[in-house]
Amino acid sequence: MLSLFLAEFKRSFVQLRRYSSELIGGVVGTTIIFYGLFLSTQYIAGPGFQFGTRLDSIIVGYVLWALMLFIMGDIAGGLQQESRTGTLEQLFLSPYSASTVFLLRAIASLILNLTINLGILLLIMALTGSRLAFPPTLLPPLLAVLLGAYGIAFAMGALALTLKQVQQVLSVFQFGLIFLFTVPVESWTGSARFLGWLLPMAPGAGLLRGVMAQGAALDWGILAVALLNGAVYFLAGVALFGWAERRMKRLGKLGGY
Amino acid sequence: MLILEAQNLQKTYRSRRQVFTAVADVSLKLAAGEVLAFLGPNGAGKTTTIKMIAGLILPDSGWVMVAGRNPHQDVRALRAIGAVLEGNRNLYWRLTPIENLEYFGVLRGLSRRVAQQHSRDLIERFELGDKRQTLVQNLSRGMQQKLAIAVALMHDPQLLLLDEPTLGLDVEATESVKRLIREIAAEGRAILLTTHQLDIAEELSNRVAVINQGEIVVEEPTAELIRQFSDSAYLIQLEQPLDTLRASKITALGATVELQQITIRDPEILYSALEILRPLPIVTMGRQQANLTDIFLSFVRKP
Numbered sequence: 235m236l237s238l239f240l241a242e243f244k245r246s247f248v249q250l251r252r253y254s255s256e257l258i259g260g261v262v263g264t265t266i267i268f269y270g271l272f273l274s275t276q277y278i279a280g281p282g283f284q285f286g287t288r289l290d291s292i293i294v295g296y297v298l299w300a301l302m303l304f305i306m307g308d309i310a311g312g313l314q315q316e317s318r319t320g321t322l323e324q325l326f327l328s329p330y331s332a333s334t335v336f337l338l339r340a341i342a343s344l345i346l347n348l349t350i351n352l353g354i355l356l357l358i359m360a361l362t363g364s365r366l367a368f369p370p371t372l373l374p375p376l377l378a379v380l381l382g383a384y385g386i387a388f389a390m391g392a393l394a395l396t397l398k399q400v401q402q403v404l405s406v407f408q409f410g411l412i413f414l415f416t417v418p419v420e421s422w423t424g425s426a427r428f429l430g431w432l433l434p435m436a437p438g439a440g441l442l443r444g445v446m447a448q449g450a451a452l453d454w455g456i457l458a459v460a461l462l463n464g465a466v467y468f469l470a471g472v473a474l475f476g477w478a479e480r481r482m483k484r485l486g487k488l489g490g491y
Numbered sequence: 492m493l494i495l496e497a498q499n500l501q502k503t504y505r506s507r508r509q510v511f512t513a514v515a516d517v518s519l520k521l522a523a524g525e526v527l528a529f530l531g532p533n534g535a536g537k538t539t540t541i542k543m544i545a546g547l548i549l550p551d552s553g554w555v556m557v558a559g560r561n562p563h564q565d566v567r568a569l570r571a572i573g574a575v576l577e578g579n580r581n582l583y584w585r586l587t588p589i590e591n592l593e594y595f596g597v598l599r600g601l602s603r604r605v606a607q608q609h610s611r612d613l614i615e616r617f618e619l620g621d622k623r624q625t626l627v628q629n630l631s632r633g634m635q636q637k638l639a640i641a642v643a644l645m646h647d648p649q650l651l652l653l654d655e656p657t658l659g660l661d662v663e664a665t666e667s668v669k670r671l672i673r674e675i676a677a678e679g680r681a682i683l684l685t686t687h688q689l690d691i692a693e694e695l696s697n698r699v700a701v702i703n704q705g706e707i708v709v710e711e712p713t714a715e716l717i718r719q720f721s722d723s724a725y726l727i728q729l730e731q732p733l734d735t736l737r738a739s740k741i742t743a744l745g746a747t748v749e750l751q752q753i754t755i756r757d758p759e760i761l762y763s764a765l766e767i768l769r770p771l772p773i774v775t776m777g778r779q780q781a782n783l784t785d786i787f788l789s790f791v792r793k794p
Contacts, residue, residue, distance in 0.1 A: 237606075241597035249585050252626075320581050323547055324642075327574060329566045329600045486504060486513070486539060486548040489576070 242342035264300045265357045272362050290364050290447030295416040298439055301351045302383045308343050310390035323489045332479050333472055371452040372445045378438030381464030385471030386434055392478035415439050431459050434467045494649045494681035495521040500543050500553035513539040515705035521681040528696035529685045532791050536705040537685045541652050545574050558649050573643035574652040581639045584628040588619050588638050599646035613641040633664025653684045693783040701790045708790045720781035727753040730772040740767050
């Protein structure tokens, strides 16, 4: 298992380094889009307007969204690409289960993805003058968000395995995700508050905004909800992926033609 | 030793009220060191069968055993299977040959150290040494195909499945892949090979199975099948058309003459005919031999 993890890490790293222009393009593109949004909002609000912690909150949401896109690209996008290039079936010939291979692959590239997104975050902070805090308490809610993100990515992977061509669905889905990361579920009250707890990744993202943007202390009760939320989405995503694999083996369409 | 045993495999696809039987009834056996050429027209069920053997498609009924284990129930069976599916698209194009070999070796269950050792050996053996640091996308098609076979051998499988291994290769690369297939079989591995190039199947295989419309229509040792389809007639090819006098003498013996070609069905009259022909120059003389192409067509064209 450790051997496979290291092999996956090397594979991701080598491809990333060899095609670093794509990486730089991704980082610069993601940053510029946000900066464009920032400038236009500033223009609407007027030069004297102070965004304060609201800007910080939006930045946290945006960077989490970018991280989610990288993760989804890795699993769902990667799967689709491999079905095109013919390596996908080779992965299913491994004595490790396909879910294990894809999970190890995702964790291996997580370190790279986190580094890339930290870069995006720092760039955005430098451009907008935002001051975010990085206390150690950001780690548990980040874990909750990542669990949910992987769950969703596996679910989209299941879709990619079933439908093969999911590029369009993915594009539309990306915009739905913005909602999940930016909607302030932490401020919702009454029954809407429970609904917010059920949305994928939303409670964890809310906690991260609190900890990083508003300097709030970690609410352990909400953290438990966020972790449970992450675990449920993660397990559901992996189960869905396993189901899609079995279904495609029955239909004879694992390879993609 | 029996490496592969597939019994009564069956697979039907259903989509929107359409029912298509890809494989109706296929049973195959393959022993260590044997090369089975699995032949059939497009859509006959070759690829579906190979993927059912590899555990990639679940059969509706029937079973597969590879080295005594069912790949659909026991993942350990996968350690005995190496496969190159659909041409040469089994590699990461952005990695070098050595990176591909090491990655797939670990993926197929080897430790890093063993994977590194095997990659070095296979790179040498497959003559990819001077290309070890070239990205796969910059290799020739022949090199890519050789590398794909090397990747499939990384975990030392007992059964190798090769789907069209020489498709789209130039003459030199084809020869090189053929030599490798012979060597791999000589090591005691069982090889199941599909191809549309029947001359290659004839050269490489010990046995031939022809599949048509999802069913095996013939399965015989290659030499035996060719013998059955060859008759005992001799063909003599002369440099020039035969003169009338000799032609009538030879026809009287019971042979047939068409310009400079003489067909002798009864071997008893061969030497008498040669006496009549003396001293005319003979271009070729030999037993009429069927080839796999004729045999294949006779099976798949049957109503």
